[in-house]
Amino acid sequence: MNQPNLIILVLFYSRHGATRKLAELIAQGVEGVPGCDARLRTVPAVSTVTEATEADVPAEGAPYVELDDLRDCAGLAVGSPTRFGNMAAAMKYFWDSTATEWLAGTLAGKPACVFTSTGSLHGGQESTLLSMMIPLFHHGLMVLGLPYTNPELMTTASGGTPYGASHWSGLDGKKTITEDEKRLALALGRRLAETAVKLRAAA
Numbered sequence: 379m380n381q382p383n384l385i386i387l388v389l390f391y392s393r394h395g396a397t398r399k400l401a402e403l404i405a406q407g408v409e410g411v412p413g414c415d416a417r418l419r420t421v422p423a424v425s426t427v428t429e430a431t432e433a434d435v436p437a438e439g440a441p442y443v444e445l446d447d448l449r450d451c452a453g454l455a456v457g458s459p460t461r462f463g464n465m466a467a468a469m470k471y472f473w474d475s476t477a478t479e480w481l482a483g484t485l486a487g488k489p490a491c492v493f494t495s496t497g498s499l500h501g502g503q504e505s506t507l508l509s510m511m512i513p514l515f516h517h518g519l520m521v522l523g524l525p526y527t528n529p530e531l532m533t534t535a536s537g538g539t540p541y542g543a544s545h546w547s548g549l550d551g552k553k554t555i556t557e558d559e560k561r562l563a564l565a566l567g568r569r570l571a572e573t574a575v576k577l578r579a580a581a
């Protein structure tokens with residue numbers, strides 16, 4: 379009997395589009411794995427002006443994530459631009475709304491990975507990727523990186539790390555995704571989806 383396709387949630391925040399491009403590549407990597415569908419979702423911006431509210435539906439692009447997306451997914455990729463060496467407040471704010479799912483173990487045992495984009499090459503890709511893993515560990519997700527069997531990890535002069543996919547967008551945010559960054563983002567999406575398939579087979 380045919381099993382339904384696994385849903386791999388690719389959850390990201392992107393203010394200027396660089397992290398969104400990585401999210402799309404990771405989703406492409408996921409879709410390359412038979413039996414897996416990528417579901418792209420974003421989170422609303424947060425404001426220092428407490429009265430400000432966002433519309434329920436974004437003006438364009440991926441819909442806002444709902445808690446059901448966490449329940450539905452068999453794997454999860456999380457991406458955020460680097461903000462002072464850490465994830466953006468919008469993504470942290472989302473995680474702070476997931477206490478019920480944390481207590482219920484909704485994500486426990488599912489595979490996960492992380493990705494980011496920075497303005498400067500040494501401006502905190504690794505610290506952002508590592509700190510984005512922390513709420514994932516608390517949720518019981520099984521966090522994956524990229525192995526050095528991906529030769530681009532040795533040669534990249536832009537983004538791409540063993541901790542996750544990354545992009546160096548430049549000070550004006552106009553640098554395009556390099557071939558190394560692209561290959562590593564695709565590989566990460568593929569690895570995430572393949573792991574979800576293996577876990578289903580082993581269950």
Ligand SMILES: Cc1cc2nc3c(=O)[nH]c(=O)nc-3n(C[C@H](O)[C@H](O)[C@H](O)COP(=O)(O)O)c2cc1C
Nearest residue numbers: 392393394395396397459462463496497498501547
């Ligand atoms: C408040 C703020 C803090 C930032 N902090 C950093 C940083 O610590 N290191 C860095 O390299 N870039 C930093 N940046 C630049 C963004 O990480 C970079 O432009 C990123 O590619 C934006 O991604 P996006 O296009 O998905 O929004 C910061 C940008 C903002 C607005």
